[in-house]
Amino acid sequence: MARGDDWSQLEVEACVADYLAMLTLELNGQRYSKTGRANGLMQKLDGRNRPSIEFKHCNISAVMLALGYPYIAGYKPRGNYQGMLLDIVEAQVQLRPDLQDAAQAAVLRPATVVAVANGGAVWVPLPRPPRVRETPASYAPRFSPARRDYLAQEARNRSLGRAGELFVLELEARRLHAAGKKVLSERVEHVAATQGDGLGFDVLSFEEDGCERLIEVKTTSFGELTPFYVSRNELARSQADAGRYQLYRVFGFRDRPRLFSVPGAIEDSCQLEATTYLARVGN
Incomplete structure (x- = not known):
C-alpha cells in the first residue's frame, strides 16, 4: 500500500546504508545495478516505491556534499532534507572506513590526458538545480568528525x-x-x-x-x-x-x-x- 511522507528512523538507516554501499563501489570503480539495489531495498521498506527511494537517495547526495564527500552519479543532490537524515548519514559514515579509503583514493588518483572524440557531444547546458531552501544545518557551522575535505583535495x-x-x-x-x-x-x-x-x-x-x-x-x-x-x-x-x-x-x-x-x-x-x-x- 502507499506510504506517507514521514520516514521512520529504521527506514532512513536502511536507505543510507544502501547508498553508502553503492557509493563505495562506485568510487572503487566496481560495477553494480541501481535497479537491483533499489528492488532489494523496496523489499526491506514495505510500501516504499522506487521514486520515493530515489528521491531519498537524492537527499542523501545533498548531505554527502555538505560533508565534503562526492555523491553517486545519477542521484542529483536535492535539498530540504530532514534533520534526522543528516544525523544518520554522519553516524554511518563514521563507521565506514572502506568508504573513507575509497574517497581518499579517488580524489588523489592521478589523471591522464583525454582526447576529444567529438567536440559537440561533450557540451551540456548550464545546470539549473531546483532553487529550494536548504536545510539550515547545511549552512550553519557544524563541528562534526564526519566532515571531510575530499572535494578540496x-x-x-x-x-x-x-x-x-x-x-x-x-x-x-x-x-x-x-x-x-x-x-x-x-x-x-x-x-x-x-x-x-x-x-x-x-x-x-x-x-x-x-x-x-x-x-x-x-x-x-x-x-x-x-x-x-x-x-x-x-x-x-x-x-x-x-x-x-x-x-x-x-x-x-x-x-x-x-x-x-x-x-x-x-x-x-x-x-x-x-x-x-x-x-x-x-x-
Missing part, C-alpha cells in the same frame, strides 16, 4: 587539473578549426603553463571574430553539481573581464568527460560561500 589534484586544462585546450582549437579559423586555432594558448597561474584564467582562446576568450577550467571526476573552488583572483578577473571571461566546468572526467560554461562574472551565476581565510597575527 580533488581540487588540489594537479594532474587532474592539468588534464582538464589540456582537454579544454584541444576542444577550443578544434572549435575554431571547424569554424574555418585555422590561424586562431593555432593561437589558443595554455597560459597557466606558459605564463603562470596568476592570471585568473587557464586558457587563452578566441571568438570567431578574433576577440579573446579567457577560460578558467575547473575539473572533477564526479557529477555536474559537485561544487568547485575559486580563488579571489579568479573572481576578480571574471568581474574585470566579464565580457570575455568563461568558466568551463569539466565533470565526469575519468569516465566520460563533459562540460558546461559559466559566462561572465562568476558571482552572477554561482552561490559563493567563504571556506578559508588568510590570517595575519594582529589587527
Whole structure:
C-alpha cells in the first residue's frame, strides 16, 4: 500500500546504508545495478516505491556534499532534507572506513590526458538545480568528525587539473578549426603553463571574430553539481573581464568527460560561500 511522507528512523538507516554501499563501489570503480539495489531495498521498506527511494537517495547526495564527500552519479543532490537524515548519514559514515579509503583514493588518483572524440557531444547546458531552501544545518557551522575535505583535495589534484586544462585546450582549437579559423586555432594558448597561474584564467582562446576568450577550467571526476573552488583572483578577473571571461566546468572526467560554461562574472551565476581565510597575527 502507499506510504506517507514521514520516514521512520529504521527506514532512513536502511536507505543510507544502501547508498553508502553503492557509493563505495562506485568510487572503487566496481560495477553494480541501481535497479537491483533499489528492488532489494523496496523489499526491506514495505510500501516504499522506487521514486520515493530515489528521491531519498537524492537527499542523501545533498548531505554527502555538505560533508565534503562526492555523491553517486545519477542521484542529483536535492535539498530540504530532514534533520534526522543528516544525523544518520554522519553516524554511518563514521563507521565506514572502506568508504573513507575509497574517497581518499579517488580524489588523489592521478589523471591522464583525454582526447576529444567529438567536440559537440561533450557540451551540456548550464545546470539549473531546483532553487529550494536548504536545510539550515547545511549552512550553519557544524563541528562534526564526519566532515571531510575530499572535494578540496580533488581540487588540489594537479594532474587532474592539468588534464582538464589540456582537454579544454584541444576542444577550443578544434572549435575554431571547424569554424574555418585555422590561424586562431593555432593561437589558443595554455597560459597557466606558459605564463603562470596568476592570471585568473587557464586558457587563452578566441571568438570567431578574433576577440579573446579567457577560460578558467575547473575539473572533477564526479557529477555536474559537485561544487568547485575559486580563488579571489579568479573572481576578480571574471568581474574585470566579464565580457570575455568563461568558466568551463569539466565533470565526469575519468569516465566520460563533459562540460558546461559559466559566462561572465562568476558571482552572477554561482552561490559563493567563504571556506578559508588568510590570517595575519594582529589587527
